[in-house]
Amino acid sequence: MAKPITLLLALFLMGGLYAVLSPAGQSAADGNVNSQIVQGKELFQVSCATCHGLGAEGTSAAPSLVGVGAAAVDFQVGTGRMPMAKPGAQAPRGKTEFTPAEISALAAYVASLGAGPGIPTSQQVSTNNLTAEEIARGGELFRTNCSACHNYEGDGGALPNGKYAPSLGQTTASHIYEAVRTGPYAMPVFSAGTLTDQDVREIIGYLQTLHSTPNNGGFSLGGIGPVSEGLWGWIVGIGGLVMVAMWLARKGARAR
Amino acid sequence: MARPADVTTAESSAVEAHEPTAPHRLSSAGAAAEWVDDRVGAARLGKGLIRKVFPDHWSFLLGEIALYSFIVLLLTGVFLTIWFKPSMAETQYDGSYQLLKGIPMSKAFASTLQLSFDVRGGLLLRQVHHWAAILFTAAAVVHMLRIFFTGAFRKPREINWLIGIGLLSLSLIEGFAGYSLPDDLLSGTGLRFVDGLIRSIPLVGTWIEFFVFAGQYPGTSIIPRLYMAHILLVPALLLGLVSAHLALVFYHKHTQYPGPGRTEQNVVGYPLFPVYMAKAGGFFFVVFGVLVLMGGLMQINPVWKFGPYTPNQVTAGSQPDWYMGWVEGAVRITPNWEWHLGHTTWSWNIFLPGVGLMGLLFTSLAAWPFVEAWITGDKREHHLLDRPRNAPTRTALGVAGMTCYAMFWIAGGNDIIATHFSLSLESITRFMRVAVFVAPVIAYHVTKRLCIWLQRRDQERVLHGSETGVLIRTPEGGYYEPHEPITVDQAFVLTQHDEMDVLDATEGANANGLPPRDGVVVSKRRAALSRWFLADNLAKPTREELEHAHDHGSSAALTSGSDHD
Incomplete structure (x- = not known):
């Protein structure tokens, strides 16, 4: 008769201990992250796996993403560079294809493959208190x-x-x-x-x-240095003054 | 183009002649003039000058743009020297531009920032000065091209052509020195480029570098030295040469485009006073105004964004000002040719495109008047300008030279072209390596054909008149376009040019067994060059051809003018 009671007590004790010791918040977060990773993996397999491989292990067309970290995903996808529209030397900046939540999911999935640089917190990139x-x-x-x-x-x-x-x-x-x-x-x-x-x-x-900062000195002419300065100097300076010269030469003393 | 302006003759003078009225009592201005005249003889000096006649054409104002830009450069430059400190001593920036606060920099750069941000009107004048430099060199080049294409460098103006070449090369040095003075990141990079050019001179390059920089690059002496060159040495030389340039224009009298009444012995135009005093004076203010507008509205060389120069920094888009861009381009596309002999390095990849090309350009420019005179055997004086089409080989050579220059120029902006047109740097380099050789050849042939086509069109107009653009249907159902005869004046312009004979070689057996004419020996090579230079010109219509065409034109053009050509 004592055996079932001992078993019941033991179960009760274990349950009580579990209830006291298990970190409830973390388990919720784990579940959240896990579901994010699952969502990210699904997105990855639809949008990225063609080039990066089903497990992000890389193919001849694109590098492995193991260890690139969440930062790489947030940059590449967040600036619309990935998914790449066509192969080329470098993906151009483009329209972002994913919502912020989807980008976070993708980043979480890639981060789960191996440790890498993470997405910075707003504190890390805040410039408010710089002197x-x-x-x-x-x-x-x-x-x-x-x-x-x-x-x-x-x-x-x-x-x-x-x-x-x-x-x-x-x-x-x-x-x-x-x-x-x-x-x-x-x-x-x-x-x-x-x-x-x-x-x-x-x-x-x-x-x-x-x-x-407002641009000192007038229009920046593209901000690419002396090439555009020379171009505009020729167009406005020589071009404009040649037109004035033509006008002046037509104005003879006889042309009344 | 070389379309001659109308002629002014004595009958059509602007101002009606008046009987002199009774002399006024001396005004105060007159009294002052007399005071000067009594002491330095100003009236005798001025009499010849102020009534001197100049011809009128827009292309004669290109050199004036350069002259006026030079004056603006002197005026603004004086202002800049008041504030600029030519010192490479280090200081910490404490001026009003916050983005460089506390940054260590040379006093030269700090004073440039002070000039830009803390001196009233300083940035405007700095920008006007820089734009004026851009315009000065550009106008000088365009002016030189006008002289070249119209043959204005021919006897007796060869010396003035040489002075012009000297002015152009000095302006490049002057421009470079000014570009380097602010000691910002871009100017330091340009200085490093020139340091490389100097070092690439075989064997002695390193020694010259140590001489120029007073030791290791960059040292602490180069800014004061360039300052001396920029504000004293080169401007003084420029000023002297500009004076000589203008004095020779006065002495030779100005060239003029051909037209009725214009000969090698006269100049048809307006007197300096009052017509050109007003026109040139007005044009000065227009040039000044345009430069101030550019300085006020268009940012140039924002040194504060480049930051102070330190040799371990560089920025993408580092380029020289436009006039050195072609050398930059040549260096960028030259393959990596280098010798290592013993302990010496021979950097042909820098020396050939940098030092070599600049030497080649200025040498061939300086030599051209003498080469052309030798090829054509033409020793006469020329005061009437060529219409470029009537010297097709010269025109084609000029365009080929411009094309070659342009290709090097484009190569100098290869990174800008790569980013703005989504091209790869390597493909631009490969293309340009071919283009600098091929494009001038294409340009040469296209231009020569165009010139001869224009000659042919001139001939058509002389013989058959201008096209009217009116189609007439005859009662028989035929169509023709009547041609309108051109005026005698127009016909004169189209037929006035010289026909120079191709030189025949006098070497070996002379066909007639006679000694060479004027005792001049013409080698086979020179004869071949003469043929290359002159033989493709269209012969002018003969009297018979003209008369025939006119008979034909007056009777036939109105009845069945469609049959010619």
């Missing part, structure tokens, strides 16, 4: 590390083999952060050992201030 000196330092960092490809105004530039550094005029702060950490296409990876989070924040702060 003027820190923003100026961001300019120095930008000119040292970025302007060689992205141009002094972040207007972009050409790279070998049909690749290019895109313009940064429309790029959001977190996408800049993600590109720095994941090194898309020809871009090198800048790890936290090379550029700290603070450095990246300063660079983002510099770019945001540069692009929101």
Whole structure:
């Protein structure tokens, strides 16, 4: 008669212990993440697997995504570069095909395949409390590390083999952060050992201030340096003055 | 193009002649003039000058654009020197441009920023100065092209052509020195480019580099040195050469386009005073105004965005100003040819396109008047300009040269072309490597054919008149377009040009067994060049052809003008 009671007590004890010790919140989150990963995997298999492989292991057409991290997905899909419309040297920025929730799901799935850089929190890319000196330092960092490809105004530039550094005029702060950490296409990876989070924040702060400052000195003529200056100098200067010269030469003393 | 303007003759003067009225009492201006005249003889000096006659044509104003830009450069330059500090000593920026706050930089760059942001009107004048430099060099080149294509460099103006070439090369140096002074990232990159050019000179390059930079690049001396060259040495030379250039224009008298009443002995046009005083004076203010508008509305060289120069930084889109762009392009597309002999490096990849091409351009420009005179054997003076179509080989060569220059120029902007037209850098480079050789050849043949086609069209107009564009249907049902005879004046313009004979070789057995004419020996090579230069010209219509055509035209054109051609 004692056996069933012992069993009942033991079960009761275990149940009580479980109820006390198990972290209820985490289990809910786990479920959420798991369902996100499942949703991401489904999306992945529909939209990405053709090139990246069913398990994101990579094919001859596209690289493996194991270990690229959530940041890479958020950058590539969030800027509309992926899914790639056609093969080429580099996917151009495009219209985003997915909702933010779907991008998060895809990112969660790819992040679950292997550890990699994560999506930055809003704290990590916030430029609110940067001082003027820190923003100026961001300019120095930008000119040292970025302007060689992205141009002094972040207007972009050409790279070998049909690749290019895109313009940064429309790029959001977190996408800049993600590109720095994941090194898309020809871009090198800048790890936290090379550029700290603070450095990246300063660079983002510099770019945001540069692009929101009124343009001193008139129209920027495309912001691509002396090529467009020369072009406009010839068109407006020589072109305009030759027209004036033609008009002047027609105005003779006899032409009354 | 070389369409001659109408002629002014004495009968159609602008101002009616008046009987001189009784002399006024001396006004105060007159008194001042007399005061000067009594002391320096201003009236005698001025009398010859102010009534000097100049011909009227828009293309004669191109050099004036350059002259006026030069004056604007001097005026704005004086203002800039008041604020600019030519020092490479390091300082921390503490001016009003927040995005560079606290950044270490040279005093030269800091004073450029101060000039741009903290001096009233400083940025405007800096931009006007830079635009004026762009316009000065551009106008000088366009002016040179006008001289070339109209043959204005021929005797007696060869020396002035050489002075012009000197002015052009000095302006490039002047422009480069100015580009380097602000010590921003872009100007430093340009300085590095020139450093590379200097180093590429075989054997002595490194020594010259150390001489120019007073030691290792970049050192601390180059800005003060360039400053001296930019504000004193080169402007002084430019000013002297500009004066000589203008003095020779006065001395030779201005060339004119051909037209009735215009000969090699006269100049048909208006006097300097009052007509050109007003026109040229007005044009100066137009040029000044356009430059101020450009400086006020169009941003140029935003040094604050480039930041201070440090040799470990660079920016995409680093290009020189337009006049050095073709050298940049040549360096960009030249294959990586390099020798290593012993401990020496021979950088042909930099030396040939950089130093070599610049030398080639200026040497061939300087030599051309003498080469052409030698080819044609023409030793006469020329004050009437060629219409470019009447010198088709020269015109075609000029266009070929411009095309070659343009190809190098395009290659200099290869990165901009790659990003804006979605092309790959490598394919642009491969294309340009071929294009710099092929495109000029195509341009040469197309231009020469066009010139000869224009000659043929001129001949048509002389012989058969202009097309009226009116189709007439005859009672028989035939159609024809009557041609309107051109005026004698028009016919004169179309037929006034010289017909130069092709030189025959005098080497070996002379056909007639006679000594060469004027004792001039003509080699076979020179004869071949002369044939290349002159032989394709259309012969002018003969008197018989003209008379025949006119008989034909007056009777036949109205009845059945459709049969000719």
